[in-house]
Amino acid sequence: MSATPSNMLALGTIAPGFNLFDTVSGNTLSFVELKSEIATVIMFICNHCPYVKHINSELLSLSNKYIQKAISFIGISSNDVENYPEDSPELMKLTAGELGYQFPYLFDETQEIAKAYKAACTPDFYIFDKELNLVYRGQFDDSRPGNGIPVTGDDIRFALDAILSGEPVSKFQMPSIGCNIKWKSK
Numbered sequence: 001m002s003a004t005p006s007n008m009l010a011l012g013t014i015a016p017g018f019n020l021f022d023t024v025s026g027n028t029l030s031f032v033e034l035k036s037e038i039a040t041v042i043m044f045i046c047n048h049c050p051y052v053k054h055i056n057s058e059l060l061s062l063s064n065k066y067i068q069k070a071i072s073f074i075g076i077s078s079n080d081v082e083n084y085p086e087d088s089p090e091l092m093k094l095t096a097g098e099l100g101y102q103f104p105y106l107f108d109e110t111q112e113i114a115k116a117y118k119a120a121c122t123p124d125f126y127i128f129d130k131e132l133n134l135v136y137r138g139q140f141d142d143s144r145p146g147n148g149i150p151v152t153g154d155d156i157r158f159a160l161d162a163i164l165s166g167e168p169v170s171k172f173q174m175p176s177i178g179c180n181i182k183w184k185s186k
Helices: 050-067 089-099 112-117 154-164
Strands: 019-022 028-030 039-044 072-077 105-107 124-129 134-138 177-180
Touching: 039 050, 039 112, 039 154, 050 072, 050 154, 050 177, 089 105, 124 154, 134 154
Parallel strands: 039 072, 072 105
Antiparallel strands: 019 028, 019 105, 039 124, 124 134
């Protein structure tokens, strides 16, 4: 199992827009129609990654809680499906249904959106404020498969709670660690 860290896109970066295929609804959805007027969480995730599987249960709980507070969550998979067929759009839809994702699970077939966000691994998290400025990027929490630390989602939770209370998000942010994004060969 590889351990690739986030690239840590510069805070203050404006959210790159996109139009991507939503594997759940079968529609192409844009960032503009999915963003929240409070905060938007972009998550680079995939089906097969053990790091994503490790946090999936708490990710579902956390996202459901904050969706109720009008925060948008958007899952994006950018992996090369030719070499990693378990991350295909058909299986993404199946996974979203089995896990009960309440957020869109988008397929970045060209990998251009992962490149625009400088995403490096799964999971990789980005939180944008109401002005679409990046206020958080990095890990879900300190838990990793096999390290014995409980999965809490605290890093994301603390950032979202700060936004909801009108406080600045702490600039002390730790990179995510996960499987590298499976880039297509040129």
